Amino acid sequence: MTTKFRANEQAIKEIVCMRPVWTQEVESGEAELHYYHIMDALNRKWQTVGVNVSDVIEVFEKGHNDTWTRILEPAPFDPDLTDNNLINMLRIGPDAWHVRNAMQIILNSVVRRNAFVSRLVNVNREDICKLLCIMKNEYLLHNQLSDEAFMHMYGVNPVEALSIYFLESVDIHIHWEWRDAGGTSEKAIQYKKEVPFMTLNQAIERAEGERNACT
Template sequence: MITRYKFNKQDIKNIICIRQVWGQEVSSEETELYYYHIIDVLNRKWQTIGYNVSDAIRVFQNGCDDKWTYIIEQAPYNPDLTTNDLINMLSITSDASDTRNAIQIILNTVERRNAFVNRMVNVNEESTLVLLGAMQEQYLTYNQLSDKEFMKLYTANPVNALTVYFLEPVDIIAFWEWETAGGTCEKAIQYKLEKPLMTLIQAIERAEDETSLSFL
């Protein structure tokens, strides 16, 4: 059974027929399989098969299978790739606000955006969210914002600093809850040192508990 995340729901920029799969002799064109090369919307080159262009596109849309349909050339590094570029290329609608926010927050450098393109395989909503979650966990665990940079950002704009530090959406209300709970720049650093994957909600709850205990 093909799960939904396997489907390849992306635009195709170019498709060309390469050669016959088995080098058949002259026969009915409808029974001859051909290799096709596809350039997808992320500028990656794929190889797939089909009896004709329409069939090759259908096979491509069924997703990577490591035998007939797979990436043969990754997209070149794009130093100008923006989050809006990614959102448009992946056809993420305005209704998918969680996905749009995650792209803008987690992929907050051009290096991360290019890494996302390099790690993506099938393009669909489920695969996009799974990859974003994996990259968020990786960055929080191994590539956390330095303490010095976080403190600098916190002084200038605490809402933005917490967003970048926790890699999740933070608005002014969430910041007020954090501040009211006794949250500080130093506490955020301490919590993240002990538990890199801690969310802001968890941090607020811990700060509230510590504040309550201090009055006992």
């Protein structure tokens, strides 16, 4: 059985029937199309249309469009929004561990998490991953951890420092690869200044190449 794609998989908290879409009276027995307001799990107010609640949900799940289904009010800034809160609101299950990890690493502050909510429109796996990728590149290019902060963090916890600096998942084994390749905090800074979107694996390969060239 084929599962129907839903552009909006967002959980709905509240549905309120509003005024009719058309001003003229409908014939007796004919279903009347109404505007509906929906409050989703991210606390955004949407407007959509339908003849009943089931119809409204089906229209809403087809996603945003400028004609019928759109966000009327964005979510208010939530100073207490944690990564776990956001993951649960978006209903990202344990099977999507790579998405969960990416959210925790890239959206590593309450400001970034709220920015993500304000920029996300339809809630589905593809759109979530696409926005995470866009925001990661923006942060790497325009909002990188300062050299001083990175070097201080690297001296205390190099695994965490590399994860935040490259905005990717880093464990002790990857850190050992980096260290054994001749990687240092200074080299990480140098590489990222030259190529802001360089991954840690690419940095390891470059460090290994430089080390081998010297032997």
